[in-house]
């Protein structure tokens with residue numbers, strides 16, 4: 001049962017001002033100041049998005065145990081946003097700011113959702129490549145919904161470029177310099193593709209994979225520009241949420257999407273909307289996140305691969 005409670009006070013400044021990760025390379029880090037989009041800019045964004053219907057966000061999801069640097073979606077979470085591009089297609093400053101604004105919108109929404117389950121959540125943000133040059137990479141594979149083009153190597157590759165010998169160096173920094181108990185990296189790529197989350201599985205190389213990351217493309221494969229709901233969706237994967245639509249990970253004989261549509265049509269793991277305010281987090285997803293202890297036997301029916 002979803003616990004509804006009116007903890008609106010928890011909506012207060014959920015996203016704290018930007019902290020920043022240790023600058024170790026010339027291209028790095030600075031505090032973040034995000035200008036709010038004007039009403040006209042927002043209207044323009046919505047208008048352009050509504051021209052194309054894009055109902056679902058395909059993506060990767062294997063089952064996992066909640067483990068790694070993005071552990072439990074509660075308390076304080078340190079988020080490192082990294083802006084990457086190829087030399088022939090750099091970000092424009094304003095586009096980065098707009099994208100980061102969507103990140104803040106996603107975070108605020110997650111804090112609101114957590115409050116509905118009586119869970120306190122707070123985000124602290126650090127960035128690389130937002131104010132200065134983006135992090136330039138040679139190639140950004142176009143990922144698709146079959147899993148092609150997705151990589152688990154971004155964490156070690158990018159953090160090395162930024163100046164950490166291994167991603168665990170960033171984790172050490174967060175432990176030492178902040179009071180956050182979770183760390184996640186979100187890479188914003190000036191490219192088109194299916195966004196995905198890559199998370200740690202115990203037993204794999206901890207040095208390389210412990211720091212968990214989502215790669216978010218600026219454009220969906222069908223053309224529209226990123227919705228903040230996709231950032232929230234990918235973030236939730238890092239904390240154990242399952243996809244609730246039919247993916248290549250789900251067994252073909254199970255119509256997960258049909259069941260989700262019937263039971264929780266607005267759940268963010270079932271679909272992403274260009275208006276995140278109309279979405280919610282259902283009891284299955286909440287259970288995966290550790291927000292709902294009242295496990296019901298049918299929840300596991302939705303498990304990918306089972």
Ligand SMILES: [Zn+2]
Nearest residue numbers: 058059060243
């Ligand atoms: Zn997904």
